[in-house]
Amino acid sequence: MKTCSFAGHANIFNKEEFKIRLKNEIINLIENKNVTTFYSGGKGDFDWLCANTLKEIKKDYPFIKSYLVRAYMPTRKDSYEEDLYKQIFDSTIYPEIENIPRRLAILKRNEWMINNSNFLIAYVKYDGGALKTLKYGERRNIEIINIAEVD
Numbered sequence: 001m002k003t004c005s006f007a008g009h010a011n012i013f014n015k016e017e018f019k020i021r022l023k024n025e026i027i028n029l030i031e032n033k034n035v036t037t038f039y040s041g042g043k044g045d046f047d048w049l050c051a052n053t054l055k056e057i058k059k060d061y062p063f064i065k066s067y068l069v070r071a072y073m074p075t076r077k078d079s080y081e082e083d084l085y086k087q088i089f090d091s092t093i094y095p096e097i098e099n100i101p102r103r104l105a106i107l108k109r110n111e112w113m114i115n116n117s118n119f120l121i122a123y124v125k126y127d128g129g130a131l132k133t134l135k136y137g138e139r140r141n142i143e144i145i146n147i148a149e150v151d
Helices: 015-033 045-057 080-088 102-115 129-139
Strands: 002-008 035-040 065-069 091-093 119-123 143-146
Touching: 002 015, 002 045, 002 102, 002 129, 015 035, 015 045, 015 119, 035 045, 045 065, 045 080, 065 080, 065 102, 102 129, 119 129, 129 143
Parallel strands: 002 035, 002 119, 035 065, 065 091, 119 143
Antiparallel strands: none
16 A cells, blocks of 8 residues: 655645646556555645545545545534535544644644655645645655646
């Protein structure tokens, strides 16, 4: 079983264009690299584009799993957000980062995702948290596919 994480900017434009590239990359990983598990942070446009694309792909590849990896422990039960997560993801994961200061939680969650992945599909065009995650992935020597790069 191989794993892929996603990291990208909170705001993306031309979603339909990038969705096509994203879908092709995910299918390639499933069919040619034996990836069956996907991790998402569930925070910005790119994370939700990935999650919804995976949900579509699961119709043809029902054996894949999609997980929301939380940066913060949930505080409310039965909220709208929790119901949405249940519709989109197979399950949620909360890494052992509860003793991390809140301001570092997303960074540490992203590092956990990279540390537990063989691949990273990214949408990174400029500086920010997504770039930090991509650079961390480079240091960890996982295979990175940046769909924001123009061929």
